[in-house]
Amino acid sequence: ELLRSVINTNKKHGPGWIAAARLEEFAGKIVAARNLLAQAVEFCPKSEDVWLESMRLNENHNAKIIAKEALKHNDRSVRLWVEAMKLETIMSNKKRVLRQALDHVPQSVAIWKEAVNLEEDPADARLLLAKATELIPLSVDLWLALARLETPENAQVVLNKARKAIPTSWEIWVAAARLQEQIGAEQMVGKIMDRAVKSLAKESAMLERERWIEVAENCEEEGANLTCKAIVEHTLGWGLDEDDDRRKIWMDDAKSSMVRGRYQTARSIYAYAIRVFPNSSIIWLAAADMERNHGTKESLVSLLEKAVEAVPTNEVLWMQLARERWNAGDIDEARRVLGKAFQQQPGNEDIWLAAVKLEADNGEVGQARELLRTARQEAGTDRVWIKSVAFERQQGDREAALDLVNQGLQLYPKAAKLWMQKGQIYDSKGMLPQAREAFNTGTRACPQSVPLWLLAARTDEKAGIIVKARSILDRARLAVPKNPELWVESVRLERRAGNNAAASQKMAQALQECPTSGLLWSERIWHLEARTQRKPRTLEAIKKNDSDPILYVTAARVFWGERRLDKAVTWFEKAIVLDPDIGDSWAWYLKFLRQHGTEEKQEETINKCVLSEPKHGEVWQSIAKAPENAKLSIEEILKLVATKLE
Missing domain, CATH: 1.25.40.10 (Tetratricopeptide repeat domain)
Known part of the structure; x- marks a missing residue:
């Protein structure tokens, strides 16, 4: 109505x-x-x-x-x-x-x-x-449609007419460049884009820089990679003054293109930025990172070779090039790269130690030992001495290792790792009193070193002197307050001694001082709580800290125990995404997948772990740093850790 x-x-x-x-x-x-x-x-x-x-x-x-x-x-x-x-x-x-x-x-x-x-x-x-x-x-559309239907020769004539008719059209210029790419006239692609920019600027019809990047990405999507590159080369600097932060702007542009999956555009942006800033190691490293993840081995090596020529003082670029040669099995070429790097930076410890690792991994023990001896004279850092001691321990020569550690400590009495090595060498020889002495002296020289305190306490515990171990940990917590590792060791000491009441009391104190520590919460959930309380305690812990990978693994293990396998997978995946550097997270996940995952999923997880190269985790470090495991690959360490976890 x-x-x-x-x-x-x-x-x-x-x-x-x-x-x-x-x-x-x-x-x-x-x-x-x-x-x-x-x-x-x-x-x-x-x-x-x-x-x-x-x-x-x-x-x-x-x-x-x-x-x-x-x-x-x-x-x-x-x-x-x-x-x-x-x-x-x-x-x-x-x-x-x-x-x-x-x-x-x-x-x-x-x-x-x-x-x-x-x-x-x-x-x-x-x-x-x-x-x-x-x-x-x-x-514009009609001209472009006509050009597409013509032979290449006639298409050029059509596009020339179109340009005269519509001098403000960038589309016609890009079509002309793409036509040259199509007929194989590679030199002409860049020339046309150069003329395009001049002509469009004269007509006040130049696009903004960001819009040109979109056009380049569209060309890449349609397979016109040369035109994509030419567009970037001739338009990326448009509208930017020298006092603008061009380097940052261009790196952001490249990252944005990568996020959209347009790697040729990103590659072209990096290439242009490198031409303007040839000595910027930041751009070279970012470009290398892109080639590593989205290019070929050949493109990465080619880029790194240009990079070390442009920035010979950047050791990271030299190391990356040597590593690529090494991974490809070209040991002599890797040696040549490191040799050139030495010439540029004779005192750089990273290059010395990379050369040592190269020789040691290839069984050239004498050569590696000689390199370390020279490195101690040339680079002369505590790290070189620590690596020298570790090398002799790996060769099983404890006397040489002990001699080196004593020399090193005379030069670097505050080097906590040297004190640790000294105690560990004595411990491996069964000389507990000397080991205790080394660790205790170390804690006085380096009172902020948590690993030293832990080793000192564990050695006393191993010697059966629980009271002394407890006293060392009490002193450690005064020297390094609010440290979860020291608190958790104090709790475990009581548990191992059978003092569960004392362990619970210590845990209560620990959580007052470190209320967000995933390590402490995990210890409490697994060892000081009834089975029925594990899930509510885990939820309570995650509320206090929702970004701790140890807690994520704890949650995954709780769900695993309840047979809620999909939930367990979700939490394991969250943990390794949050911090892929923690080897224990990978090992727990692999242990889970061995029971409930497919062969393919296990293989995929192992490969991802190898790419992530984890370096941390309680159990991971105890296995990875053991001298007898020095030659193990990441995959072998991962499998060992997964077997050892409880």
């Missing part, structure tokens, strides 16, 4: 008629809807929408009659001509309708496009488009 009153009030209001007809259609009264629209076209003969609605609601035969009538009143309506064409079922009739349309609306790009689409013979389509571009010389 309301719609009827709208129509009666204003019979020339098309939308009112359409709304009323749709209401009837919705109610299933299709004839009533058609009748309404038959009236509507009499009152609103100039309304495209009313005619189109009437055509839609009628059968094909009647719709054609309505279309004919509609076009008598609106012979310049593109929409009506296109719909009239669609009503025809025979191809010749469709073409006839569009020819009539072009007589009435020769300037309509849409109708020309429809006419071209109906042509099955490319030659006929070309003739139509040639006529269309004569009549509508300012339509």
Whole structure:
């Protein structure tokens, strides 16, 4: 009723008629809807929408009659001509309708496009488009469509005409560059983009830099990699002054392209940035990182070789190049790279130690030992001495290791790792009193070293002197307050001694001092709580700290225990994503997958772990750092840790 009153009030209001007809259609009264629209076209003969609605609601035969009538009143309506064409079922009739349309609306790009689409013979389509571009010389789409249908030679002629007709069109320039790429004229691609920038700038029609990057990405998506590169080369600096932070802007641009999966565009951005800032190691490293993850081994090595020439003082680039050569099995080439690196930075400990590792891993023990001896003279850092001691321990020569550690401590009495090594050497020889002495002296020299305190306490515990071990940990917690590792060791000491009440008391104190420590919560959940309390305690812990990988693994293990395997997988995955550097998380996940996962999933997890190269984790470090395991691969360490976990 309301719609009827709208129509009666204003019979020339098309939308009112359409709304009323749709209401009837919705109610299933299709004839009533058609009748309404038959009236509507009499009152609103100039309304495209009313005619189109009437055509839609009628059968094909009647719709054609309505279309004919509609076009008598609106012979310049593109929409009506296109719909009239669609009503025809025979191809010749469709073409006839569009020819009539072009007589009435020769300037309509849409109708020309429809006419071209109906042509099955490319030659006929070309003739139509040639006529269309004569009549509508300012339509970029029509020129590009014509160029696509022409032979490469004719396409060049078409695009030249198009450029003269529309000097402000960047699309025509890009099409010209892509045409050159298509015919193999690689040199011309860059030349055309160079001319494009000059011409568009002259016409004040240059796109913004960000928009050009989008155009480059589109070219990459369609396989036009040379055009993509040329666009970046000639437009990336557009609109940026030298005092802008161009290096940061371009690195952000490259990262954004990588996020969108457009690696060729990112590669081109890095290449341009490197040309402007050839001595920027940050850009070289970012570019190398991209090649490592999304390029080929060859592209990475090629880039790194250029990088070390451009920035010979950056040891990370030298190390990466040596490592790639080494991983490819080309040991001599890796040696050559490290040799060149020595010439550039004779005192750099990283390069010395990389050379030592290379020789040691290839069984050249004498060569490695000689390199370490020279490194102690040339680089002379505590790290070189620590590596020297570790090397002799790995060779099983404890006397040489002890001699080196004593020499090192004379030079670096504050080097906690040297004190640890000294105690460990004595311990491995079964000389507990000397080991205790070394660790205790170390804690006095380096009171902030938590690992030293832990070793000192464990050695006393091993000697059966629990009271002394407890006292050492008490002193340690005073020297290094609020440290979860020291607290958890105090709790474990009591547990191992059978003092569960004392362990619980220590845990309560520990959580007061370190309320967000995943390590402490995990210890409490597994060893000081009833089985039924594990889940609520885990939830309580995660509320206090929702970004601790140890807690995530604890949650996964709780769900594993409840046989809620999907939940367990989710929490294990969260843990390794949050911090892939913790080896214990990977090992727990592998242990779980050995029981409940497929072979493929186990293999995938092992491969991901190897790529992540974890270095931390309580059990992981105890196995990875043991001298006898020095030659084990990450995969072998992972499997060992997974077996040892309880």
